[in-house]
Amino acid sequence: MVDGFVNILKPSGPTSHDMVAYVRRLLGIRRVGHAGTLDPLACGVLVIAVGRATRLISYLERTRIYRGEITFGLTTSTLDSGGEIVAKSPTGLQRQELEELLLNFTGPIYQVPPMVSALKWQGQRLYNLARKGIEIDRKPRRVLIKKLELLSFTPDECHPQALIECICTEGTYVRSLAADIGEALGCGAYLSFLLRTQSGPFSVSSSLTPNEFEIALKHDQISRWLCPPQDALHNLPTVILDEKDSNSFVHGNQILLHQDILSCNKTIAVRVLNRSGVFLGVGNIDLSDLNRLLKPKVVFN
Template sequence: MNGLINVLKPPGITSHAVVLSLRRLFRVQKIGHTGTLDPGAAGVLPICVGQGTRVAEYLVNKPKSYRAEMTFGITTETHDAGGKVLKRLPGVKLERARVEEVLQDFIGEIKQVPPMTSALHYRGKRLYKLAREGKTVDRRARKVHIYEIKLIRFDGELPYPRLLCDITCSKGTYVRSLCADIGEKLGCGAFLSFLVRTASGPFQLSVSYTLEEIKDRYERQDFSFLLPIDYALEEFPALIVKEKAVPHVLNGQPLAPAGIMGGVGKSDRPLVVRLYAPDGSLLALGNYRCSKNGEWYYKPQKVFCLLHQNI
């Protein structure tokens, strides 16, 4: 089995547990996710299977989108609903205009200190495991990018005001830390009370599958949940390889212009391309190269050898 799966992770289980469940179901070893989603959060979790794991690096770096709820006036140890409450400030009064103003302050490049409950490694051990042992270590602030925070609903009359918003951000962004920082800037504190990932790169929540749906379809030999590997590669232009050059590409040999159907113009030479056989089968990803004498070619960097099928 080779391809990608858009899994709808339920709250209450880890991303690793999703991988283990599918590994047992499919009886495969090569399988993994493309970015941890907190156990308490639900939403899109792209899974790579078989040769699909070879394109995971192109998915990890893509922007992520979330629908998040912040509750103001309460701070927790983990910045989310799963942590011990540290402080309560009932009766907080916030004006919508002020909240919108502060949200705009977090658009663009910001620095975040990873929470102790994150899955980052520190000297070979996950931070959340150290946190369970009651340990706290220094963490270096990291740069992340917030592309958009769109306010959906604000309930300012509640004893603890709530804000529902859509957030689009770069990889490595901790939404719970973002919520805590927004609450701190507003002077009342806040925690992440609800989170669902609505998109991860090209993967959308509206076309995701639960583990139960995947299991049911797989047992009926219905592989409609399995996306092709090139679903993650649409940003790279596609070139068709002439039939006689297909074996050379599959063997990792350079692809000269004579082996490309239709030709490539002098000013139209993408740095990375998808290489396909005439029948539409994905062969490889190729990188642009140019020799000292000016002759250019594409060097296959990732050869997929899918034998004209994904399953």
């Protein structure tokens, strides 16, 4: 059985679901899922879990890094280049004005998710409702913009453009961010290009294009395309068990620990290995409990 993560460089065009189906077909494995949607027009890192690693998606580190191009003076129906232009407001925006404004979009902010998104409302995807001309009220969602940097600026009398880098938490819509920046400037804006350069521990520098993935499969280069679960979960503290406790853990039993992990009063998730370095799964430890019990949550056996 193949268990782990594939770092695919998604091209512009296919949906994230399309890429999951693509990997499922090539590997002949039913248990395949992705660790965070990329819009169809966006490209970049799409982390795909295969086999039992699908149960580990929620334990991955959640930081996202994007590079996006914003075009000012135009607003589209989808907030990106895939929609129709719904408003024009030519602007002679200058770099300094934009740099000063970006400071207001750093830190915790609230976003209204776009209608053309994969979010569900009463069991239906918002983008399916949008295609029918239906628009519903969406509640603002809190996200964290850790860093927002202006990488370059192309002045223009009508439609200047900016290239930004955004480091943010999962669930951030860069399309909405671009539109909100345009609204704050009074000229409107849309996201004309988006590249995800990092998703948790997975970087675009090590991602594989679909063609590279197929070549690696053809030559049976599993180490080139498959990231083992223990490597993907580097963000979690590690607990190493002896043979007796390892056997007990993989059978779903709680383990009384005799090792210090942290000294804070909270429950944490840990990756669990045996003394040979074999990944056994993920467990929870209640650090406020003096007994320090390791409780299995996801077990590989």
